[in-house]
Amino acid sequence: ADALPYVSEALAHAGVEGRPGVRVAAIEPDAVVLSSGERIATNTVVWTAGLRASPLAAQIPGEHDPIGRVIGDSFLHAPEAPGVFVTGDTVKVATDDQGNFNVMSCQHAMSLGRVAGYNAAAELLGLPLHPYSQPKYVTCLDLGSWGALYTEGWDRKVLYSRGDAKKIKTEINTVWIYPPSPDREAVFALARPDHVIVP
Template sequence: MTDILVLGAGYTGVVAAIRTAVRTRRTGGRVRLVNASARFTERLRLHQTAAGQRLADFPLADVVAGTGIEFVQGRVAGLDVERRQARLEDGRVLGYDKLIYALGAVTDASVPGVAEHAFVYDDYAGTVRLAEHLAALTSGLTSGLTSGLTSGTVVVAGGGLTGVESAAEIADAHPRLHVVLLTRGRPGSMMGERARAHLDAALERLGVEVRTGADITKVLPEGVELAGGELVHSDATLWTTGTRGLPLAAESGLTVDARGRIVVDSALRSVSHPDVYAVGDAAAVSQPYGVLHGTCQGGIPTGLHAADSLAATLRGRTPKAFRFGYVHQPVSLGRKDAVIQFTRPDDSPRRWYLKGRAAVAYKETVSGSPLPTFGLLKRGLVPVWAFALTGGLG
C-alpha cells in the first residue's frame, strides 16, 4: 500500500487526486484528499460570486464519490517533508509516502493596508463577504455613501484579467455603483490590439472608470493612496494585483522561487524533495518560453501530469517531461459580453479573437461546470482539451 496525500481541492487538486486514484488502483495506491472547506470552489467564477450571483454547490465528498478517495476536511497548518507528515489545525497528523501539493496561491498583500482593508479572492467565504458588502452599498445600508445616482465607489486594483473581469462583473450587476479600475499598465495588455479595443469599449459602456499609470502605495479604510500622495475614495477595495505561494512551502524546507512557489523538475517533482509533487498556482513550472503563470488553463494539465508521473514512478518507469502550450485568454465582460484572445503556445496573441455573444458562448463552454471533466477522469479518460493543451499525456 502506498499512501498518497493530496493537499488542496481546487481544480488542480481534484483532477490530480482522481487521476492518481485511477492510475494507482492496481498498484495499491491509497489516496486521501485534504481541503479546508467541504465544498468545491469554482475559483474561475469568484468574480461572479462577488457580484452577487449564486453558483452551484458541489460538496467535495460527492465530487470524489466512487473513486476510492478518502476526503479529509481540515486546514493544513504544517508540513514536515523529512518525516513525510502533514499537520492539520485541529492537531491531526497525516503521514504519506507521496505528496501532491495543490494548495494554490494567495493574494500578495505586501502593499501596506491590503491585509487589513482590502477584499481578496483567497477563498469563497471572503468573496461572499464582498458580495454582501456590495449589496449593502447598493441598498444604501452602509455609511459613507455618495449622493446622486450612485450609492458608493468600488476600487478594483489590478488591470490583469481577474481585475478586468471583476470590474466589469460588478459594474454590470450593480449599475448604481461607481467602479474604478486602477492599473499601472493598460487593461488586458497581453491581448492583441483588436481584442483590447473591444475590452476598452466594454468597460466604457459599463461605466467603469479606468485609470492607468496608477501606483498604489497604501490601502486605507476608505480609499487608496497613490504614489505622490493622491487619495482615491473607496467604499470597497478589491485587490487583484498578484499572488504568491503560501508560506507553508518555504517553511517546510521545500525549494521555492521568489514568489514562494515550489520549484519542480520536468516531471513536476520538487527539486529538493522528489517525493513531493507540486501543481497549479503552487508550482514554479518551467517551459522553454518561461515559467507558467497561474491559470486554470495551465493548472489542470499539471494536476493530470503529476498524477501520471507519480503512477509511472510507482511502476518503476521514467516519467515523461511535462509540456504545455497556451491556447486562449478568455475574459468575461459582464454576463452578456466577453472577449477571447487566441494565443500562441507561449501566450503571445494571435490575430484571431472572438467578441460579444460568440465569445460568451465560448467562455461558458470552456469554464462551465467541472463535473463533466471529473466524470471523465473517474472513468479513466482524459478530456480531449487536455491533450490539445499539453501535446499528449503519458
C-alpha cells in the same frame, strides 16, 4: 497590447472609470486619495495585489521563484525533495522548449495535476514517467455583460471577442473544466497525462 482596446471598451461599458498615470496614495475610512491629489469618496475599496503560491510550498526544499513556487523538473519532481511531486499553483515549470512557463490558471493546473498524478503512480510502480508539455496557451477572459475576450499564444493575439468569445468562455466553464460523468471510461480518458484540454 492587442487586448487593451477590448478590455478598455468592456470596462467603459460596465461604467468603470480609469485614472491612468496615477496610483493610490492613501486609503482613508471614507475615501481613496490618489497621487494626483484627487480624493474619491467611497465606503468600499477592493485591492488586488497579484498572485502567491500556497505557504506550504515554502516547506519544500529547493529553488523557488519570486512568487513562492517550487522550480520543478519536466516530470514535476521537486528536485531537492526525493519522492515529492509539485503541481498546480505550487510549481514553476517550462510548458514548451521556447522559454515559456506555466501561469497560475486552471488551464495549466489541470494538465499539471494530471501529469503529476500519473508520474507519482508510475514512479511507485517502476514505470516510465511522462514529461509535462503544454505548448498551446490561450486566455479567455470573461468581461461581464460586454462579453468576453479569447486570445491565443503568449503574445495574446485576439481571435474572438464579445459574444463569440463569451460562448467559448461558457463552454470552458461548463464543459472543458467540469468534472467528467461518472462513467469509468470517461474518467480514465481524462486522466491520461497527454490529454489536451485546450484543443
